[in-house]
Amino acid sequence: MPATISVADAAARFEAFQRLGLNLDMTRGKPCAEQLDLSGELLSAPGAAGRANDGSDTRNYGGLEGLSEARRLLADLLSVDAAAVVVGDNASLSLMYDTFSEAMHRGVPGGEGPWPRATRVLCPVPGYDRHFGLAAHLGCELVSVEMTTEGPDLDQVRALVADDPAVKAIFCVPRYSNPTGVTYSDEIVEGLANMPTAATDFRIVWDNAYAVHHLYDDEVPLADILAACRAAGVADRVLAFGSTSKVTLPGSGICALAASPANREWFLANRAMRTIGPDKINQLRHAQLLPDAGAVRAHMRRHAEIIRPKFEAVDAILDAELGGLGIATWSRPRGGYFIDLDTRDGCARDVVALAGRCGVKLTPAGATFPYGQDPRDRNIRVAPTFPPMDELRQAAEILALAIVLIAAERDLLESL
Amino acid sequence: MPATISVADAAARFEAFQRLGLNLDMTRGKPCAEQLDLSGELLSAPGAAGRANDGSDTRNYGGLEGLSEARRLLADLLSVDAAAVVVGDNASLSLMYDTFSEAMHRGVPGGEGPWPRATRVLCPVPGYDRHFGLAAHLGCELVSVEMTTEGPDLDQVRALVADDPAVKAIFCVPRYSNPTGVTYSDEIVEGLANMPTAATDFRIVWDNAYAVHHLYDDEVPLADILAACRAAGVADRVLAFGSTSKVTLPGSGICALAASPANREWFLANRAMRTIGPDKINQLRHAQLLPDAGAVRAHMRRHAEIIRPKFEAVDAILDAELGGLGIATWSRPRGGYFIDLDTRDGCARDVVALAGRCGVKLTPAGATFPYGQDPRDRNIRVAPTFPPMDELRQAAEILALAIVLIAAERDLLESL
Numbered sequence: 124m125p126a127t128i129s130v131a132d133a134a135a136r137f138e139a140f141q142r143l144g145l146n147l148d149m150t151r152g153k154p155c156a157e158q159l160d161l162s163g164e165l166l167s168a169p170g171a172a173g174r175a176n177d178g179s180d181t182r183n184y185g186g187l188e189g190l191s192e193a194r195r196l197l198a199d200l201l202s203v204d205a206a207a208v209v210v211g212d213n214a215s216l217s218l219m220y221d222t223f224s225e226a227m228h229r230g231v232p233g234g235e236g237p238w239p240r241a242t243r244v245l246c247p248v249p250g251y252d253r254h255f256g257l258a259a260h261l262g263c264e265l266v267s268v269e270m271t272t273e274g275p276d277l278d279q280v281r282a283l284v285a286d287d288p289a290v291k292a293i294f295c296v297p298r299y300s301n302p303t304g305v306t307y308s309d310e311i312v313e314g315l316a317n318m319p320t321a322a323t324d325f326r327i328v329w330d331n332a333y334a335v336h337h338l339y340d341d342e343v344p345l346a347d348i349l350a351a352c353r354a355a356g357v358a359d360r361v362l363a364f365g366s367t368s369k370v371t372l373p374g375s376g377i378c379a380l381a382a383s384p385a386n387r388e389w390f391l392a393n394r395a396m397r398t399i400g401p402d403k404i405n406q407l408r409h410a411q412l413l414p415d416a417g418a419v420r421a422h423m424r425r426h427a428e429i430i431r432p433k434f435e436a437v438d439a440i441l442d443a444e445l446g447g448l449g450i451a452t453w454s455r456p457r458g459g460y461f462i463d464l465d466t467r468d469g470c471a472r473d474v475v476a477l478a479g480r481c482g483v484k485l486t487p488a489g490a491t492f493p494y495g496q497d498p499r500d501r502n503i504r505v506a507p508t509f510p511p512m513d514e515l516r517q518a519a520e521i522l523a524l525a526i527v528l529i530a531a532e533r534d535l536l537e538s539l
Numbered sequence: 540m541p542a543t544i545s546v547a548d549a550a551a552r553f554e555a556f557q558r559l560g561l562n563l564d565m566t567r568g569k570p571c572a573e574q575l576d577l578s579g580e581l582l583s584a585p586g587a588a589g590r591a592n593d594g595s596d597t598r599n600y601g602g603l604e605g606l607s608e609a610r611r612l613l614a615d616l617l618s619v620d621a622a623a624v625v626v627g628d629n630a631s632l633s634l635m636y637d638t639f640s641e642a643m644h645r646g647v648p649g650g651e652g653p654w655p656r657a658t659r660v661l662c663p664v665p666g667y668d669r670h671f672g673l674a675a676h677l678g679c680e681l682v683s684v685e686m687t688t689e690g691p692d693l694d695q696v697r698a699l700v701a702d703d704p705a706v707k708a709i710f711c712v713p714r715y716s717n718p719t720g721v722t723y724s725d726e727i728v729e730g731l732a733n734m735p736t737a738a739t740d741f742r743i744v745w746d747n748a749y750a751v752h753h754l755y756d757d758e759v760p761l762a763d764i765l766a767a768c769r770a771a772g773v774a775d776r777v778l779a780f781g782s783t784s785k786v787t788l789p790g791s792g793i794c795a796l797a798a799s800p801a802n803r804e805w806f807l808a809n810r811a812m813r814t815i816g817p818d819k820i821n822q823l824r825h826a827q828l829l830p831d832a833g834a835v836r837a838h839m840r841r842h843a844e845i846i847r848p849k850f851e852a853v854d855a856i857l858d859a860e861l862g863g864l865g866i867a868t869w870s871r872p873r874g875g876y877f878i879d880l881d882t883r884d885g886c887a888r889d890v891v892a893l894a895g896r897c898g899v900k901l902t903p904a905g906a907t908f909p910y911g912q913d914p915r916d917r918n919i920r921v922a923p924t925f926p927p928m929d930e931l932r933q934a935a936e937i938l939a940l941a942i943v944l945i946a947a948e949r950d951l952l953e954s955l
Contacts, residue, residue, distance in 0.1 A: 147660070153600055156596065162598075164587055166587060166820070169582055170582060171582060171583070173707070180572065180575070182791065183569055183570065183575065183789050184567065184569055185790070212818070213818045216813055216814055222934075224640055224644065229644065229678075253812075253815075260643075260809075287631050344936070368600075372598045372599075372764075373598070373815070374599060374815075374817070374818055375818045375819065375820040387643070396636060396673045397630070397673065399632070399790075400628070400790050401629070401790070402790055402791045403790050403791065404790065404791040405818070405821070475915065526862075
């Protein structure tokens with residue numbers, strides 16, 4: 124039985140917030156200052172030493188694959204063998220961009236030349252706007268696929284890849300997905316590895332951006348896609364990516380590709396055209412801060428202690444304001460950086476605009492869909508990590524009030 | 540009147556070197572360890588502070604254009620306005636690569652869509668192998684243009700660009716050119732800015748890699764190509780690049796694009812697709828180490844004090860061994876990283892191979908030409924900065940002996 128609410132009261136509270144002239148930003152999954160402080164050592168590292176484990180001078184040119192100690196760190200992060208890892212600079216997005224760019228220029232192993240202009244890319248929705256943006260920028264056609272609570276809808280994916288050789292790739296954020304928080308089930312991982320594809324050069328872009336970003340001690344497991352693809356005889360099908368962006372410092376971290384020998388060779392041959400080597404000193408800094416898997420785990424627990432209360436505060440406020448009204452649903456993620464909220468159909472854009480009039484900046488409605496178009500206009504990505512707790516509480520309350528007020532406009536409420 | 544030499548004596552000395560089992564590397568323009576020590580402060584910077592001049596937290600995401608203090612530093616380096624500068628990460632080569640890549644994907648301002656597969660790129664020769672490599676990788680056709688002592692042969696360039704709209708770009712290293720050491724004269728700079736081009740979207744790739752890399756106090760002047768192109772009404776024609784790779788630390792420096800407003804807007808729109816921002820902490824480090832133009836100048840003088848004796852030692856040895864024999868000529872550069880050596884036609888490949896049998900690694904003969912093919916097989920790029928002085932002297936002597944012995948094989952010598 125639905126709860127009831129006083130719309131007049133909500134409007135009055137909303138107006139009171141408006142008079143405060145707030146400026147609250149929940150647009151992006153940015154760590155807050157306290158999180159960045161956890162990596163303060165990086166600001167004076169590596170100190171005097173500039174030598175890598177292999178004795179090389181990290182200050183000079185070279186070392187395209189990355190230092191062995193940095194490869195090991197990223198391998199720990201991604202739960203893969205260090206031998207599978209190539210280390211890059213501060214943005215795994217760049218590695219993904221370059222992957223698509225090179226595929227469009229020259230093709231990938233197993234293919235017959237450049238990907239065509241009419242390349243189609245599968246986009247589980249809601250998903251990460253920057254994935255969609257880079258593929259569209261390079262001329263690919265974006266094809267939406269529904270997300271389920273287990274990962275992308277495998278029946279849809281199978282049907283799309285089975286007959287059309289122009290379907291060349293799928294974007295996946297397999298753990299604590301952006302924005303749904305879903306971690307792919309073993310069945311989905313196996314299904315992606317084993318499905319027949321018309322394209323001989325199909326690629327799973329496995330953006331494991333939240334690989335170790337647990338909010339709770341019950342870490343949600345994720346199957347090993349590289350192993351699954353190897354076992355399925357399609358080792359080259361997957362390119363896995365990750366970074367320390369939300370482990371250490373977002374602008375100054377290190378990132379990695381993990382892939383099959385053929386894919387690594389291809390990647391490095393391309394990379395050699397655009398750089399003589401990565402920033403190895405920054406790799407050394409990271410290896411010093413996080414010398415082993417235990418250090419990573421401890422470090423990520425400290426992150427969780429800072430941001431878990433923020434996720435829980437937003438959830439509590441949404442629950443108090445919206446629980447039982449039937450006008451919104453939202454996720455309670457076990458990791459990652461987002462709360463995924465659905466209004467009733469046709470309300471998201473107006474809710475975001477209304478919250479904006481109170482000084483609350485949210486990710487634009489639609490951003491989580493290809494071309495910025497949410498066909499049901501209901502999805503809102505909430506990023507609770509960056510604002511201080513008091514601002515976050517205000518922002519969450521304003522968001523809830525905006526949902527109520529838009530729902531009232533639409534006569535979606537049983538109101539007092 | 541030609542000098543004479545004892546080939547038997549040269550052969551005996553060469554064999555003596557062979558017995559030493561040397562391993563001497565003159566392949567690449569790499570700074571030596573003493574040069575890297577000049578930037579030792581970077582290894583513990585920025586210390587506790589993570590704030591930029593504008594108050595922003597450099598540790599977090601964002602700031603695609605770069606910190607204002609880093610833009611000012613690169614502007615000083617490139618002798619341009621800070622407003623024209625966008626700061627990148629550790630490799631200006633990557634900025635050039637991305638420029639060509641985006642041009643081939645989507646085109647550049649002033650053009651009518653993507654550059655065609657048959658894009659032709661002018662390559663002054665001898666030149667920088669990585670320039671040629673990246674353009675060829677992306678499918679461009681490389682077209683050689685002769686270098687003169689003033690810069691590329693302007694008559695050749697003018698003829699090539701005047702009628703063929705597929706000629707889209709020219710690579711230039713305008714100061715202390717790699718490998719010739721030539722600095723472009725004012726007439727060449729003006730000529731490049733003012734020449735009519737069939738392509739409306741022609742680009743001068745102005746790789747000012749050695750902008751402040753003087754070996755002597757009489758700094759060779761270079762005209763301002765951005766101003767010249769503006770004055771000629773073709774402000775978008777030039778994209779200038781530079782970096783701190785041979786100012787601070789080669790693998791861990793910062794780089795820049797300097798360009799017109801339309802080119803910057805284009806570049807940043809593309810950049811936003813592949814990254815959320817550069818490594819701003821590394822920009823802050825650099826701004827701390829080199830706070831103003833005077834600091835840059837003092838820093839580069841210290842570099843010159845370390846490497847000038849190396850250039851002069853190689854020159855002295857080549858002069859002592861080869862002077863007056865008529866079998867080799869070489870440059871005496873006033874800056875940059877290379878001595879450019881020409882043997883008699885048809886000898887370079889064999890000289891490099893022979894020196895290699897004594898453990899001296901040289902840049903492969905031909906590398907300074909498109910597709911690695913020197914049509915006269917005479918050009919050898921000598922990189923004297925990296926080896927310690929005693930090894931450098933040995934390597935130079937071995938190189939000279941190899942030139943003598945190959946010349947003797949070819950009956951090019953008046954020998955005793």
